[in-house]
Amino acid sequence: MSPTTALLTDHYELTMLQAALKSGTAHRRSVFELFPRRLPEGRRYGVVAGVGRALDALERFRFDAADLAVLADVVDEPTLAWLADFRFTGDVWGYAEGEAYFPYSPLLVVEASFAEAVLLETLFLSIYNHDSAIASAASRMTLVAGDRPCIEMGSRRTHEEAAVACARAAYIAGFATSSNLAARSRYGVPTAGTSAHSFTLLHDSEEEAFRAQVASLGTGTTLLVxxxxxxEAVRVGVEVAGTGLGAVRLDSGDLGVLAHEVRAELDALGATGTRILVTSDLDEFAIAGLAAAPVDGYGVGTQLVTGSGHPTCGFVYKLVAREDDAGTMVAVAKRSKDKISIGGRKYALRRRDAAGTAEAEVIGIGEAPVDDGDDRSLLVPLVEGGRVVGREPLDAARARHSAALAELPVAVQQMSRGEAVIPTLHVGG
Amino acid sequence: MSPTTALLTDHYELTMLQAALKSGTAHRRSVFELFPRRLPEGRRYGVVAGVGRALDALERFRFDAADLAVLADVVDEPTLAWLADFRFTGDVWGYAEGEAYFPYSPLLVVEASFAEAVLLETLFLSIYNHDSAIASAASRMTLVAGDRPCIEMGSRRTHEEAAVACARAAYIAGFATSSNLAARSRYGVPTAGTSAHSFTLLHDSEEEAFRAQVASLGTGTTLLVxxxxxxEAVRVGVEVAGTGLGAVRLDSGDLGVLAHEVRAELDALGATGTRILVTSDLDEFAIAGLAAAPVDGYGVGTQLVTGSGHPTCGFVYKLVAREDDAGTMVAVAKRSKDKISIGGRKYALRRRDAAGTAEAEVIGIGEAPVDDGDDRSLLVPLVEGGRVVGREPLDAARARHSAALAELPVAVQQMSRGEAVIPTLHVGG
Structure with a gap:
């Protein structure tokens, strides 16, 4: 694992840099924009995540001697010399972490020389595309779970480093805890967990396993039944731990039916305060389907870390404006048949009615849209002159997610496929 | 980024360890098995990847002072003391990297004390579930692409570290090159790339952009047209670079129609050797659909790094045998309603007919299946007494993938949904 992030990028950014350095265009002041052309099919909103990780990665985006040695076969000497001195010196604005987003929301606006800004394309896209996909799925799960806590436990189903980012994104989107210890270490995400089937199978009987667990972890533990x-396991569990048993976990079978049976059994045994946690390929639809069952918490794995059918967001990073030889900024955009972009620097606000309910995502082309009085500006400074200014505690992003969702129209709670819950309007340009 | 990998795991492994240390069962010799219950829906085979990465991660699986400080709030003092001295001392066998797999293939067999083996669950599953999902998708793409090279360029659509593993897995499965520079640096994966739309838009005209690119990267470069x-871009490209222009890249529109038009134009201009590369949301089906088009190479991004609809493999890691108090190994397995496992240590071979064509995946329970004379044993030693013995060059895995596919029945080439191309047979037990 390299201490730098500069090679977490695509070969062509370096060859573009080389060609632009040689042709004299590399210095041109440029504005790149990171944005989605659409929401994932049927989704009504998306959630921005990865902002804090992108800022961390930017600070480590430099080319050390080992990186330059690798690049010696990729680019020419003048380019290597330029890279050796590279530090990002530009400005970045963006949607704050945890914010909701919609089609064409300008999630990041990067202003720097072409040379500096083009190098960040892949790193920023990787972080934003991944983390926002996870947060967007997680948000639907916590929304439908209501007051019942969601527990992130998908580390084993995704790349080991992606798993840490998943735990972080899920926490932003309202998950209560994660199983991932690196997320606890790096980001302070609360972690939880008790035992697997292997622990029961290790012992000569289920009762011995339960006794061992309760002896070590206390009666407040969660027994896997x-x-x-x-x-039988529920009966033995209460016998071993007493009616103060913390929780039981169900990981297979018809969870709705089982939850009712287990609740009745626990209550009959006097363990009325023992909670029931369910796990086993849950997604937002399964969680919704368990709303009427006596379930006290949901453990979500695979469907969380794979974005519940949408493992990536499709964000793109496009040059939207750049200097000409006279030093004037000009809007630019691809103009061929499909995948059209809108040129020009963007600004954004969330239009709200007098009651504070969001009505539209208003994107200003070349100038900021006018605030009607109840609106909320969406771009905040993240980097100024190369210095990170937008860092914040993870709990701030978590609080923002909660607030941003509360302000959206009530249709946001519909799990069924549909349009974005507010329209995107372009103004100016 | 921690120098150790020990926290890339789940909270419950540590609490199980604590309880087992206290109850005296932690030392019991145990066999864990990593295996798939099924192939992804409709797929005919899977490809094992992540072996080399898992071995690297195992060597860094230790708890340093920073890790232990984090765990001070998770486990008790005796457990912390045990972790401080932890080094894996067990044995691991597994399918070699690049090998094909089928339902219930015992991809890893880990034998150690329960304490040592249980700690590796999440890390091994993360690496295998991710890398094998990518390799399995990549393999179908290279299979259908035939002699035309596939170029991996999906880094921007997945977590920045997962991207590096994707490039590695794709290379094993036959991709020619990747865009990912960290994969070049860490694993020697060949990289390639030239320019994006932003490079064209940076210049005052497409012609100026092409001149800048050719001046710096030579006439053998690939122009994005x-x-x-x-x-018009093809005409200008040949005018600028001459008939020796290396390639043109198409990234939008109807690629099949465009490829025919561009081929005709290039030939008419005398650029008969100029290749046509296509990119734009390709998957194995789109590649198959372009088989009759004059295309010389495929750039694959999103669908590669998201496993073409199957971003994870669903591998599980289960305790299948462990010592009892008398020191005898006993087979164990979960016995509740669904997600049933088969207890007992597993062995595996690929049954082949006299012509060398695979006929079945034969899994021996408790003892090795008998080789009929033309069969091939599948488990190789990876770790002996804690020492990694199974490391090999990446090109060996790439060659194995190619050989493993060549020995499968011809139905493996069908892209349509279907059953596993060979059946899985359990024997013994």
């Missing part, structure tokens, strides 16, 4: 027979 | 008008 589906290794053999659920009803 | 769909920023404005494709036909």
């Amino acid at each position: 589906d290794t053999y027979d659920v009803a | 769909d920023t404005y008008d494709v036909a």
Whole structure:
């Protein structure tokens, strides 16, 4: 693992840099924009995540001697010399972390020389595309779970470093805890977990396993009760831990039916305060389907870390304006048949009615849209002259996610496929 | 980024360890198995990847002072003391990297004390589930692409570290090159790339952009020709670079129709050797659809790094055997309603007919299946007494992938949904 992030990028950014340095255009002041052309099919909103990680990665975006040695076969000497001195000196504005987004929301606006800004394309896209996909899925899960906590436990289903970012993104989007210890270490995400089937199978009987767990972790622990027979395990669990048993976990079978049976059994045994946690390929639809079951918490794995069908966001990073030889900024955009972009620097606000409910995503082309009085500006400074100014505690992003969702129209709570819950309007340009 | 990998794991592994240390069962010799219950829906085979990365990660799986400080709030003092001295001392066998796999293939067999083996669950699953999902998708793409090279360029659509693993897995599965520079640096994956639309838009005209690129990167470069008008761009490209222009890239529109038009134009201009590369949301089906078009190479991004609809493999890591108090190994397995496992240590071979064509995946329970004479044993030693013995060059995995596919029945080439191309047979037990 390199201490720098500069090679977490694509070959062509370096060859473009070389060609632009040689032709004399590399210095041209440029504005790049990171944005989505659409929401994932059927989704009504997206959630911005990865902002803090992108800022961390930017600070480590430099080319050390080992990086330059690798690039010696990729670019020429003048380019290597330029890279050796590279530090990002430009400005970045963006949507704050946890914010909701819609089609064409200008999530990042990067202003710097072409040479500096083009190098950040892949790194910024990787972080934003991944983390926002996870947060967007997580948000639907916590929304439908309501007051019942969601527990992130998908580390094993995704790349080991992506897993850490997933735990972080899920926490921003309202998950209560994660299983991932590196997320606890790096980001302070609360972690939880008790035991797997292997722990029960290690012991000569389920009762011995439960006794071992309770002896070490206390009666407040969560016992996994589906290794053999659920009803018997619940009975033994309460016998071993007493009616103060913290929780039982169900990881297979028809969770809705089982939850009712287990609740009745626990209550009959006097363990009325023992909670029921369910896990097993849950997604937002399964969570919604369990709303009427006596379930006290949801453990979500695979469907969280794979974005519940949408593992990436499709954000792109496009040059939208750059200097000409006279020093004037001109809007630019691809003009061929499909995948059209809108040139010009963008500004954005969320139009709200007098009651504070969001009505539209208003994107100003070349100038800021006018605030009607109840609106909310969306771009905040993240980097000024190369210095990171937009860092904030993770809990601030989590609070922003909650507030941003509360201000959206009530249709945001519909899990069914549909249009974006507010329209995107372009003004100016 | 921590120098150790020990926290890339789940909270519950540590609490299970604590409880087992206290109850005296932690030392029990145990066999864990990493395996798939099924192939992704409709797929006919899977490809094992991540072996080399798992071995690297295992060597860095230790708890340093910073890790232990984090765990001070997770586990008790005796557990912390045990972790401080932790080094894996067990044995691991597994399918070699690049090998094909089928339902229930025992991809990893880990034998160690429960304490040592349980800690590796999440890290091994993360690496195998991710890398094998990517390699499995990549393999279908290179299979259908035939002699035309596939270029991996999906870094921007996935987590920045997952991107590096994707480039590595794609190379194993036959991709010619990647865009990812960190994959070049860490694994020697060949990289390639030339320019994006932003490079064209940076210049005052497409011609100036092409002149800048050719002046710096030579006439063998690949010009991106769909920023404005494709036909005009091809004309200008050949005018600037001459008939020795290396390639043109198409990134939008109807690629099949465009490829025919561009080929005709290039030939008419005398650029008969100029290749046509296509990119734009390609997957194995789109590649198959372009088989009759005059295309010379495929750039694949999103669909590669998201596993073409299957971003994870669903591998699980289960305790299948462990010592009892008398020191005898006993087979164990979960016995509740669904997600049933088969207890007992596994062995595996690929049954082949006299012509060398694979006929079945034969899995021996508790003992090795008998080789009929033309069969091939599948488990190789990866770790002996804690020492990594299974490391090999990446090109060995790439060659194995090619050989493993060549020995499968011809139905493996069908892209349509279907059953595994060979059946899985369990014997013994």
